[in-house]
Amino acid sequence: MRMHWEDLPTSTRAAVAAHTGPIYAATTADSGQNSEIAATLDTRAGLIFVKGLRRDHPRVWTQKREATINPHVTPLAPRLLWTVEADEWNLLGFEHLDGRPADYRPGANDLPLVAEAIITLSTVRAPADVELKEIEQRLADYVDDPDDVALLRGDTLLHTDWTPDNVLIVNDTARVIDWAWPTRGAAWIDAACWVVWLVAAGHMPADAELWAAKTPAWATAPARALDVFATAQQRLWASIAAGAPEIAWKQNLATAAQQWADYRRN
Structure with missing residues (x-):
């Protein structure tokens, strides 16, 4: 509480x-x-x-x-x-930031601002002198083939939690808060995390990926890596939702992750 x-x-x-x-x-x-x-x-x-x-x-x-x-x-x-x-x-x-949570809904004016923030972050190298979680460690339980987690590996500093409450719009700029889980991984992963939140906000998976593709790092992701990551997100959010059936936003994210994983498989 x-x-x-x-x-x-x-x-x-x-x-x-x-x-x-x-x-x-x-x-x-x-x-x-x-x-x-x-x-x-x-x-x-x-x-x-x-x-x-x-x-x-x-x-x-x-x-x-x-x-x-x-x-x-x-x-x-x-x-x-x-x-x-x-x-x-x-x-x-x-x-103190005098801002409001980002609007992820289709057509929202905040979407380009969030993409710019993800682009900025994708250029930040994970500091070698700070102990960080590795993305392959965090998602290992949700990937079938242990060799596939290597597709997620990288040296970029990731945020990974792109809930709109963590992205505040301040003077027409997206600022990113709540850095409790900084992670080391491939540069495209924050954009991929954003995809699930975009689908939850009403985007079709293909349209959500088009927004992710506005970040240059997205083009560096092999199709297989995106497939693996989407499946891992589906399983992660399903596990989170199963532990909290009464919390609507977690159920919504689980549904969105399922929709994205299904899209990647088709």
Whole structure:
């Protein structure tokens, strides 16, 4: 359950105020699933977005990974301003973005902006000195032939979670947030991840692939690699949906991934 800023210990809030100056108000975020605390703070230093997990949370490593990767993905991502570890909490303070989630529906004006963001990211080499998940590790359980995972391998820094809530439109530019799962893999994979979200938003699979093809890295993907990836996405989202039959958006993504995989097979 999402906590409110006022629920944090007084000493934890004071540790943040040491960076920001007085905190006049806090507004809890109504989107996002991964943080126990996520809020916009109105401070003497201006608006700041803070997110965090308890230090004993099993996913607290994602906070530390996001902090480590931030210099490599700024300014596509909001700039990390500070990190606080106080009491039982790990908190990250970011530049506040005054934006809205991207619209992925057919004909939306945001689509070219998202494509530009994916193009920008596809040119970022995964830093050698940062421990990252490998895409072939993350998808190994969803690929039949172990040799096929080599088709996904690469040295590009990937985001992989292209939910519209992670793509904010700010001054006619797409900014990408929530870097909890930075991954190393082939340059075309973020565009391929986007395909599933586009289908879920109402695109036919062929039309979704046309949007993905606006990113130059898409042309580097062998047809076999796209087939393998689409099947892996189908199985991944089916597994996610099976574990949460009451959550409509997960069911929608599972259906979209199935539609794309069927299209690739035909």
